[in-house]
Amino acid sequence: MLNSWLPALPATIAAAFVLVLPGAVVGRILGARGLTWAAVSAPLSITLIALAAIAGGLVRVPWNVWVLVGFTALAAALSVLLMWFLRKRGWLPEAEAGRAGLRSGRIVHILSVALGLLLSAAFMMRRLAQMIGVPEHFSQRYDNVFHLNAIRYILDTGKGSSLTLTGFDPTNNPGFYPGAWHDTVSLVAQLSGADIPLAVNGTTVALLTLVWPLACFLLTRALVPSTAGAALTTSAVCCAFAFFPLHLLDWGTLYPNLLSLVLLPAALALALAVFQSPFRAWRRRVVPAVLLVGVLPGAGLAHPSAILTLLLLGSVLFAVLWWRELRRFVHMRGLRRFLWFTAALAAYLVVFVVLWLKLRPSKFGAHWPPVTSPGRALGEALTFSMPGLPEAWFMTLLVVSALVILLRQHRAPWFVMWFALTCLLYVSATGMPDSPYRDFLTQTWYHDFHRLAALNVVLAIPLAAFTLWAIWGFISKVLTRALAAIGATGPSVLKPLAAVLAVVLAGGFGLALQNSTINPNLNSGVLRGQWAFRPDFPKNLLSSDEEKLLRRLDREVPAGSVLIGLPSSGAALAYAYTGRSVILPAMGSTPSPDDLNLTTGLNSLDTDPSVCASAKKLNAMYILDFGTTDLAPSTATYTFPSSADLSRLKKVKLVDQQGQARLYKIEGCR
Incomplete structure (x- = not known):
C-alpha cells in the first residue's frame, strides 16, 4: 500500500521544505532553541506564507516561491533588528543574550525527539494511506469544491491574498477568506509540479507526520518535565484518536480548520511559557512572547477560530494566575501587584469579549442544530465518540487518569480546566437547545460538534501522554528497587534501562493503540473516512x-x-x-x-x-x-x-x- 504513495514523495518533500525552512530561519533569529525551535518553525512559516501572499497582492506581484523567499529575508532582517534592540535594552535573559552552550543530555533529547517523530509518522502514514487509498484521490466533500478551485485560481492568477480570495468565484466580490492553507498548497504544487489533488495530499502528509507531532511534543512538555519523555509518550497517542486529525479530512472537508488546529498546540505551549514564568523573572517571558506574536497571524489566517480559541483558553490561564495572586494578597498583602493583575485581567476580558462577539461567524452560518441530549453529549465528549463511531475507552482511561493525578497533585490546573471547557463546548453545541447562551459559547465553531470534538482531542493528547509518563515513572521505580535489592544501582545500569523502558513503552503503547480491538474508535474513524476518498462511493462528487x-x-x-x-x-x-x-x-x-x-x-x-x-x-x-x-x-x-x-x-x-x-x-x- 505504501509503495503506491511514491508519486506523492516530491510533493511531500516540497511541503516539508515550505512548512519548515522559512520559519526555522526566523525562529532561530528570534531565540527559539531545541524542541521549541523545531515545533514553532512551521507555525512561523505559515505566518510568513500568509502575510507574504497578502503583501504580494497589495503590490500586485504574482504569488510564487520567490515572493516567500523575499518576504522571509525581510522578516529575518527585521528579526535581527528586534533582537538587537531587546539585547541593548537588557530585556533578554542572559542565556538569550549570547550563544548558549551545549546542555548536558542534548544528544539524548535530539535522539528521543527523532525517535518519537519516527514512531508518530509511521503510525500516521499508515492510517493516511488506509484512509485516502492512493495519493491521487481527494476528499469528495462539499467544501472541497471551493478549496480545490481556490488553489487553481491562485496558480492561474497569482492572487493568493486572503483579503481577496473569495474573488475567484465570479458570483462573489473579492473579499476575505483565510487562505494560509491554499497559499501553502499552491506553493507545493509549483515547486513539485504535482497536480492539485497530489499537492493537497503531499501537504497533508507533511502536516500530519511532521508538524503535528512536533507541536504536540512541545505542549506535552508543559506537563512532562523532560523533552525525551514528552516526545516518546506523545508519539504513542497523537495518532490514536479518530476525531483529530483524521476526521477533518472526511468532514467538510475542513482543511483550513485542520491547519489551525495543527498549529494550536505550539501556540498554547508558547502562551504557557509566557504565563508560567515567575513574576520577577519577566525577561524569561520575552522570547516566548515574541514567538507567540509571530505565530498568531498564521493561526488566524489559517482559520480565525484559532485566535478565538487561544483567547478563550488564555482567559483560563489569566484567571488561574489571578486566583493565585488573590491568595498571595490575602497572605502577604501585596496590594500593588494584586491590583496590577486585576487590571490586566479586566482589560484582557474586555478585549476577549469584544473580539469573541465580533469575529465569530454570523448566526446564519452557524446553522448546525443540537442532535442529542446533554447527558449523552457529555458521554460522547468523554469517550471521543459519536453515533457510528464507537467509544475510545482506552483513551478515556488515559485522559481521566491524568485529570485525577493532576487534581490530586494540585498541578497544572489549566490543563484540567481546558479539557473541562472543551467538553462544555461540545455539550453546548450537541445537546443544548438553541438559545443566546448556546450562541455565545459555540457560534464561533458554527455549532458544529465535529469541530469541537477535534478541539477536544487536541487538549486530550497531552493528558493521555502524561498518564503514560506516570506509568513509565512507576515501572522505573519498581525496577530500581528490584535492582537495588541485588546491588545493581549505578548510573551505568539505571540510565540505559530507563531509556530502553521508555522506548519499549512508547512503541508498545503506540502499537496497541493502533490495534482495532484495543482501540476500535480509531479504526472505525479510518473506515468511515474511506468513504470520502473513494471515487465510486454513492453520492461522492466524481466517479x-x-x-x-x-x-x-x-x-x-x-x-x-x-x-x-x-x-x-x-x-x-x-x-x-x-x-x-x-x-x-x-x-x-x-x-x-x-x-x-x-x-x-x-x-x-x-x-x-x-x-x-x-x-x-x-x-x-x-x-x-x-x-x-x-x-x-x-x-x-x-x-x-x-x-x-x-x-x-x-x-x-x-x-x-x-x-x-x-x-x-x-x-x-x-
Missing part, C-alpha cells in the same frame, strides 16, 4: 469515469472557454483539474441571471433565445453532464437538466463520453 473525462478535458475544450455544469455533480471541479472556468465554481455559488439561464433554463435552449444569449455572453459553449446528484440540495437555488433532457436538445453535440459522463458542445446558437 472514476467522470475523473477520466476531466483529465482529458483540456485537450477538447479550448483555453478561455467556460463550462456549464451542476457543481454538486462534480462538474465544478473541471476548473481545479484543467483550468477551464466553470459558471459556478463552488457549491455555495450564488447564480447570476445568466447562470440561471444556463442551469434552470438550459432545458429551453432550443426555444428560448435568452439562453443562447447568456451562453454567448459568458463564452459558455460546453456542457458537462455528470448527472444531477446533489450533496446539499437545500443550498441550491437552481436546478439542472437530467441526462435524458440534455440528450434531447437539438442545439448540442456530444463531444466525448466516458461511461455515463458526457461532454456536450452548444453549436446551434447564432
Whole structure:
C-alpha cells in the first residue's frame, strides 16, 4: 500500500521544505532553541506564507516561491533588528543574550525527539494511506469544491491574498477568506509540479507526520518535565484518536480548520511559557512572547477560530494566575501587584469579549442544530465518540487518569480546566437547545460538534501522554528497587534501562493503540473516512469515469472557454483539474441571471433565445453532464437538466463520453 504513495514523495518533500525552512530561519533569529525551535518553525512559516501572499497582492506581484523567499529575508532582517534592540535594552535573559552552550543530555533529547517523530509518522502514514487509498484521490466533500478551485485560481492568477480570495468565484466580490492553507498548497504544487489533488495530499502528509507531532511534543512538555519523555509518550497517542486529525479530512472537508488546529498546540505551549514564568523573572517571558506574536497571524489566517480559541483558553490561564495572586494578597498583602493583575485581567476580558462577539461567524452560518441530549453529549465528549463511531475507552482511561493525578497533585490546573471547557463546548453545541447562551459559547465553531470534538482531542493528547509518563515513572521505580535489592544501582545500569523502558513503552503503547480491538474508535474513524476518498462511493462528487473525462478535458475544450455544469455533480471541479472556468465554481455559488439561464433554463435552449444569449455572453459553449446528484440540495437555488433532457436538445453535440459522463458542445446558437 505504501509503495503506491511514491508519486506523492516530491510533493511531500516540497511541503516539508515550505512548512519548515522559512520559519526555522526566523525562529532561530528570534531565540527559539531545541524542541521549541523545531515545533514553532512551521507555525512561523505559515505566518510568513500568509502575510507574504497578502503583501504580494497589495503590490500586485504574482504569488510564487520567490515572493516567500523575499518576504522571509525581510522578516529575518527585521528579526535581527528586534533582537538587537531587546539585547541593548537588557530585556533578554542572559542565556538569550549570547550563544548558549551545549546542555548536558542534548544528544539524548535530539535522539528521543527523532525517535518519537519516527514512531508518530509511521503510525500516521499508515492510517493516511488506509484512509485516502492512493495519493491521487481527494476528499469528495462539499467544501472541497471551493478549496480545490481556490488553489487553481491562485496558480492561474497569482492572487493568493486572503483579503481577496473569495474573488475567484465570479458570483462573489473579492473579499476575505483565510487562505494560509491554499497559499501553502499552491506553493507545493509549483515547486513539485504535482497536480492539485497530489499537492493537497503531499501537504497533508507533511502536516500530519511532521508538524503535528512536533507541536504536540512541545505542549506535552508543559506537563512532562523532560523533552525525551514528552516526545516518546506523545508519539504513542497523537495518532490514536479518530476525531483529530483524521476526521477533518472526511468532514467538510475542513482543511483550513485542520491547519489551525495543527498549529494550536505550539501556540498554547508558547502562551504557557509566557504565563508560567515567575513574576520577577519577566525577561524569561520575552522570547516566548515574541514567538507567540509571530505565530498568531498564521493561526488566524489559517482559520480565525484559532485566535478565538487561544483567547478563550488564555482567559483560563489569566484567571488561574489571578486566583493565585488573590491568595498571595490575602497572605502577604501585596496590594500593588494584586491590583496590577486585576487590571490586566479586566482589560484582557474586555478585549476577549469584544473580539469573541465580533469575529465569530454570523448566526446564519452557524446553522448546525443540537442532535442529542446533554447527558449523552457529555458521554460522547468523554469517550471521543459519536453515533457510528464507537467509544475510545482506552483513551478515556488515559485522559481521566491524568485529570485525577493532576487534581490530586494540585498541578497544572489549566490543563484540567481546558479539557473541562472543551467538553462544555461540545455539550453546548450537541445537546443544548438553541438559545443566546448556546450562541455565545459555540457560534464561533458554527455549532458544529465535529469541530469541537477535534478541539477536544487536541487538549486530550497531552493528558493521555502524561498518564503514560506516570506509568513509565512507576515501572522505573519498581525496577530500581528490584535492582537495588541485588546491588545493581549505578548510573551505568539505571540510565540505559530507563531509556530502553521508555522506548519499549512508547512503541508498545503506540502499537496497541493502533490495534482495532484495543482501540476500535480509531479504526472505525479510518473506515468511515474511506468513504470520502473513494471515487465510486454513492453520492461522492466524481466517479472514476467522470475523473477520466476531466483529465482529458483540456485537450477538447479550448483555453478561455467556460463550462456549464451542476457543481454538486462534480462538474465544478473541471476548473481545479484543467483550468477551464466553470459558471459556478463552488457549491455555495450564488447564480447570476445568466447562470440561471444556463442551469434552470438550459432545458429551453432550443426555444428560448435568452439562453443562447447568456451562453454567448459568458463564452459558455460546453456542457458537462455528470448527472444531477446533489450533496446539499437545500443550498441550491437552481436546478439542472437530467441526462435524458440534455440528450434531447437539438442545439448540442456530444463531444466525448466516458461511461455515463458526457461532454456536450452548444453549436446551434447564432
